[in-house]
Amino acid sequence: MASSSTSNSPCAACKFLRRKCLPGCIFAPYFPPEEPQKFANVHKIFGASNVSKLLNEIMPHQREDAVNSLAYEAEARMKDPVYGCVGAISVLQRQVMRLQKELDATNADLMRFTSNDMSNSSFSVFPGQYGARMGHGGGSFDHNSGFSLPYASPWNNNPTGGSSEEGGDGTM
Amino acid sequence: MASSSTSNSPCAACKFLRRKCLPGCIFAPYFPPEEPQKFANVHKIFGASNVSKLLNEIMPHQREDAVNSLAYEAEARMKDPVYGCVGAISVLQRQVMRLQKELDATNADLMRFTSNDMSNSSFSVFPGQYGARMGHGGGSFDHNSGFSLPYASPWNNNPTGGSSEEGGDGTM
Numbered sequence: 062m063a064s065s066s067t068s069n070s071p072c073a074a075c076k077f078l079r080r081k082c083l084p085g086c087i088f089a090p091y092f093p094p095e096e097p098q099k100f101a102n103v104h105k106i107f108g109a110s111n112v113s114k115l116l117n118e119i120m121p122h123q124r125e126d127a128v129n130s131l132a133y134e135a136e137a138r139m140k141d142p143v144y145g146c147v148g149a150i151s152v153l154q155r156q157v158m159r160l161q162k163e164l165d166a167t168n169a170d171l172m173r174f175t176s177n178d179m180s181n182s183s184f185s186v187f188p189g190q191y192g193a194r195m196g197h198g199g200g201s202f203d204h205n206s207g208f209s210l211p212y213a214s215p216w217n218n219n220p221t222g223g224s225s226e227e228g229g230d231g232t233m
Numbered sequence: 234m235a236s237s238s239t240s241n242s243p244c245a246a247c248k249f250l251r252r253k254c255l256p257g258c259i260f261a262p263y264f265p266p267e268e269p270q271k272f273a274n275v276h277k278i279f280g281a282s283n284v285s286k287l288l289n290e291i292m293p294h295q296r297e298d299a300v301n302s303l304a305y306e307a308e309a310r311m312k313d314p315v316y317g318c319v320g321a322i323s324v325l326q327r328q329v330m331r332l333q334k335e336l337d338a339t340n341a342d343l344m345r346f347t348s349n350d351m352s353n354s355s356f357s358v359f360p361g362q363y364g365a366r367m368g369h370g371g372g373s374f375d376h377n378s379g380f381s382l383p384y385a386s387p388w389n390n391n392p393t394g395g396s397s398e399e400g401g402d403g404t405m
Contacts, residue, residue: 107283115310115314126315130316143291145306148302153326156329160333167339174343174346174347
């Protein structure tokens with residue numbers, strides 16, 4: 062929840078920028094004084110002026126989510142100056158592709174069982190029971206998830222990147 | 234591949250900033266004159282000065298990937314000012330969780346078949362054949378992929394967001 066802008070102490074943004082925090086400060090509700098690093102990160106990566114412009118261009122009820130997503134991107138960029146949170150997208154795309162491949166293979170095994178054992182198995186199979194799941198997770202699935210990166214996957218270029226797939230960026 | 238900085242025409246950055254493009258321009262190899270929008274987007278979201286600082290802080294061989302990831306983030310933020318490419322992370326996390334759930338359920342079905350039919354099936358089962366796949370895609374998997382968002386999933390708040398899961402952001 063956005064903090065109150067009626068606090069006596071200046072917001073983290075005005076304190077960082079060494080300016081008076083006036084009533085109606087665009088930053089105050091989203092950059093409380095007790096979270097100085099949040100504004101410092103966003104300022105370093107995007108710049109206070111760009112963030113102010115962006116907040117003024119969106120609806121007030123969307124500003125808290127916008128600030129939090131900017132803070133997330135800024136922190137990711139500071140931790141990984143080359144790929145930022147685009148690295149996270151690449152890792153997730155690889156997880157999606159790996160899981161889809163495993164699901165397709167498991168469904169194929171299951172289909173072999175059902176076709177082999179449909180007649181003599183003590184396990185009763187309802188028509189479409191597995192086809193339905195296969196249809197959901199299978200053919201109709203977009204393997205690249207609709208997010209195409211403008212360059213080779215970071216983890217193909219970055220020898221340390223592989224470990225991130227196992228959650229190395231978990232603190233991001 | 235980064236374009237040559239020895240081109241006669243100024244790079245897209247120097248042209249945009251109305252300055253002379255001198256030899257050794259930090260932007261020239263990554264912002265060719267034929268791609269003016271790439272720099273315009275990055276400048277609008279991050280600011281030329283922040284991008285220049287970032288490029289100077291990383292190794293030359295990493296700069297092209299850094300510029301491309303910045304351009305990707307900038308374009309995503311212009312298309313979705315509230316969530317930017319963090320929205321893509323949220324969509325991918327949901328796909329990973331859905332696929333993992335489907336894989337777990339399919340593996341459970343397969344296990345029921347193997348336990349029911351191991352003895353009387355004409356289909357030969359090799360020990361660990363399915364357990365291995367289950368172990369890979371199953372229990373050891375981190376369901377939140379290690380990327381925790383600092384707020385509720387955008388698509389829970391944004392009524393139009395749901396469609397993006399089916400690749401609505403594919404042009405991003």
